[in-house]
Amino acid sequence: MRATPRSQPAKAPLSKEAVLEAGLRVLRAKGIDGVTMRAVATELDTGAASLYVYVANRQQLLNEMFDRVVSEIDLGEDPDPKRWRDQLESLLTRILETLERHHGIARVPLANVPTGPNAAVVADRVIGLLRAGGIDDRSIAFFIDVVFLYINATAYETAIYVEEGVPEDSIEADIRAAFSQLDPTTIPNTMSMLDVLTQGSGEARFRFGLRLMIEGLLHVSPPEVA
Amino acid sequence: MRATPRSQPAKAPLSKEAVLEAGLRVLRAKGIDGVTMRAVATELDTGAASLYVYVANRQQLLNEMFDRVVSEIDLGEDPDPKRWRDQLESLLTRILETLERHHGIARVPLANVPTGPNAAVVADRVIGLLRAGGIDDRSIAFFIDVVFLYINATAYETAIYVEEGVPEDSIEADIRAAFSQLDPTTIPNTMSMLDVLTQGSGEARFRFGLRLMIEGLLHVSPPEVA
DNA sequence: ACCTGAACACCGTTCAAGT
DNA sequence: ACCTGAACACCGTTCAAGT
Numbered sequence: 001m002r003a004t005p006r007s008q009p010a011k012a013p014l015s016k017e018a019v020l021e022a023g024l025r026v027l028r029a030k031g032i033d034g035v036t037m038r039a040v041a042t043e044l045d046t047g048a049a050s051l052y053v054y055v056a057n058r059q060q061l062l063n064e065m066f067d068r069v070v071s072e073i074d075l076g077e078d079p080d081p082k083r084w085r086d087q088l089e090s091l092l093t094r095i096l097e098t099l100e101r102h103h104g105i106a107r108v109p110l111a112n113v114p115t116g117p118n119a120a121v122v123a124d125r126v127i128g129l130l131r132a133g134g135i136d137d138r139s140i141a142f143f144i145d146v147v148f149l150y151i152n153a154t155a156y157e158t159a160i161y162v163e164e165g166v167p168e169d170s171i172e173a174d175i176r177a178a179f180s181q182l183d184p185t186t187i188p189n190t191m192s193m194l195d196v197l198t199q200g201s202g203e204a205r206f207r208f209g210l211r212l213m214i215e216g217l218l219h220v221s222p223p224e225v226a
Numbered sequence: 227m228r229a230t231p232r233s234q235p236a237k238a239p240l241s242k243e244a245v246l247e248a249g250l251r252v253l254r255a256k257g258i259d260g261v262t263m264r265a266v267a268t269e270l271d272t273g274a275a276s277l278y279v280y281v282a283n284r285q286q287l288l289n290e291m292f293d294r295v296v297s298e299i300d301l302g303e304d305p306d307p308k309r310w311r312d313q314l315e316s317l318l319t320r321i322l323e324t325l326e327r328h329h330g331i332a333r334v335p336l337a338n339v340p341t342g343p344n345a346a347v348v349a350d351r352v353i354g355l356l357r358a359g360g361i362d363d364r365s366i367a368f369f370i371d372v373v374f375l376y377i378n379a380t381a382y383e384t385a386i387y388v389e390e391g392v393p394e395d396s397i398e399a400d401i402r403a404a405f406s407q408l409d410p411t412t413i414p415n416t417m418s419m420l421d422v423l424t425q426g427s428g429e430a431r432f433r434f435g436l437r438l439m440i441e442g443l444l445h446v447s448p449p450e451v452a
Numbered sequence: 453a454c455c456t457g458a459a460c461a462c463c464g465t466t467c468a469a470g471t
Numbered sequence: 472a473c474c475t476g477a478a479c480a481c482c483g484t485t486c487a488a489g490t
Binding site: 110111112113115117120121123124127128131137138139140141142143144145146149150152153154156157160164171174175178179181182183186187188189190193196197199200204205208209211212213214215216217218219220223224225 | 336337338339341343346347349350353354357363364365366367368369370371372375376378379380382383386390397400401404405407408409412413414415416419422423425426430431434435437438439440441442443444445446449450451
């Protein structure tokens with residue numbers, strides 16, 4: 001049997017597509033810090049140098065991976081002025097969940113304004129929901145910035161705890177241990193509400209923050225601009 | 227002349243203190259990513275291995291540097307129920323400014339709950355101001371989390387732009403350029419408010435977010451806890 | 453045009469050896 | 472006890488050489 005091209009061990013040819021998929025596989029398996037050029041290359045049975053034909057550098061690889069992740073987000077139903085608040089809160093929560101499912105990918109939009117097509121569509125839907133709620137454009141412009149920063153930071157923080165292997169329930173114990181090391185007279189308020197401070201899941205805290213921002217939007221006057 | 231210890235070239239003896247100060251000098255000069263064990267060691271005229279007598283590892287060095295930075299924050303006057311909102315907004319803004327003055331140090335509290343003494347005192351003061359405003363403890367507990375996440379993420383984002391040398395005014399042009407690459411029919415809302423979207427300084431956006439959260443606190447019911 | 457091995461200039465951390 | 476050089480196991484990126 002002659003080794004024709006077709007009978008080769010079937011190593012898939014490289015392509016930007018293949019590089020991104022390999023990157024996402026590595027992300028799922030080892031988290032964002034595990035996504036090194038070498039690791040992605042190994043996943044593709046090649047050397048790190050080969051990737052540079054398809055991506056300019058590691059940062060651009062991560063940027064493109066991010067936009068792929070964002071494409072998974074379900075935009076939900078069209079904006080309905082009667083239910084815009086619920087729709088908005090649900091969409092924003094789905095965004096968070098999608099980012100959290102991809103350990104640490106949220107560091108990417110934290111590090112540079114995402115300009116991929118999918119991210120733009122998601123942001124556009126958020127704007128649409130706010131308009132359905134009758135919010136003025138200037139407030140919307142600022143709100144978008146604030147709320148995405150909040151979502152990304154939340155997802156990134158979650159990823160770090162997962163990466164460090166901190167079990168959710170040990171955080172409370174850690175915090176208590178740390179506070180007990182300090183001089184209680186310098187932090188009287190904290191000491192008098194230690195129980196309350198450590199209550200509530202990350203999810204509940206996130207949703208409370210969302211509600212604060214949305215409710216605030218209904219009571220704060222639009223920002224002045226120069 | 228015999229070389230007595232006193233007549234040596236006066237290399238300051240190492241100490242945790244000295245290591246932290248060297249770390250902060252490197253931070254000011256090269257940003258958070260420049261704070262490598264080797265760079266800090268060079269600053270002290272020694273090798274990286276020598277630092278491990280005083281700090282367990284790089285992460286702990288950064289943690290301790292962070293608490294030192296936090297010690298610079300001016301807590302302001304004692305909480306006054308008549309002016310608590312202004313006091314709170316000012317304090318939170320001063321926290322942001324202090325973090326922004328130390329390029330990228332905000333990545334530290336984003337990566338692990340800060341448990342140093344100075345951070346605890348600052349948080350305690352924020353709690354005190356909220357109590358002066360009559361906010362209930364459960365809302366305070368969640369608010370603290372949310373607002374510090376917001377501040378840290380804002381400071382971190384600023385640091386990245388500075389590190390990458392992006393001039394503040396080029397961001398608008400970059401965003402416009404990115405949007406013009408996309409299919410306008412997929413982002414109708416965005417296209418119809420492009421001007422508004424790029425208005426406003428980072429400072430103005432940050433303060434708007436703060437106002438949303440504080441105003442929200444006055445209109446949202448306290449979170450339920452299991 | 454695409455792919456590759458080797459090299460360059462870095463990292464954090466450990467450890468045996470010195471004082 | 473403190474300090475150190477060298478080594479280990481990594482990085483991202485470049486480049487000359489191959490096909």
